[in-house]
Amino acid sequence: MESLYALRCPKCNKLYVAPKYVCPNCYNTSFERVELPPNGTVETYTTIHVPPAKYKDEAPYNIAIIRLENGLYVTARLLVEEGKAIKIGARAKYIKTDSRGIPIFSI
Numbered sequence: 001m002e003s004l005y006a007l008r009c010p011k012c013n014k015l016y017v018a019p020k021y022v023c024p025n026c027y028n029t030s031f032e033r034v035e036l037p038p039n040g041t042v043e044t045y046t047t048i049h050v051p052p053a054k055y056k057d058e059a060p061y062n063i064a065i066i067r068l069e070n071g072l073y074v075t076a077r078l079l080v081e082e083g084k085a086i087k088i089g090a091r092a093k094y095i096k097t098d099s100r101g102i103p104i105f106s107i
Contacts, residue, residue, distance in 0.1 A: 003094075004074070004097065004103055005034065007033060009026060012026040012028065015034070015070075017074050017103075036074075039093055040067050040074070041090065041092060042087070042090045043073065047061070063075065064078040064092070066092050077105070078092065092106065
């Protein structure tokens, strides 16, 4: 199974999911790659019905904020079985990161 990763600043220990070149907390320019927990909960979500042109073939799709078990928040695509409702607080499991760098979770 593929793992989800973040960047940790070794100087101040802050974690970042999005790519960074400079730590906004301490201005350090080096980072360590660390593995994140694969499970979390859905904090909020939206279903995109009218997407940007380059994603038109993927609509409708779900974007969610997932709170990982370590407390870090991740913006991700959320896959849901057809006919199943998304509920705030639902358990979400990391599946993979797509070719665009977007994490994909499922409930």
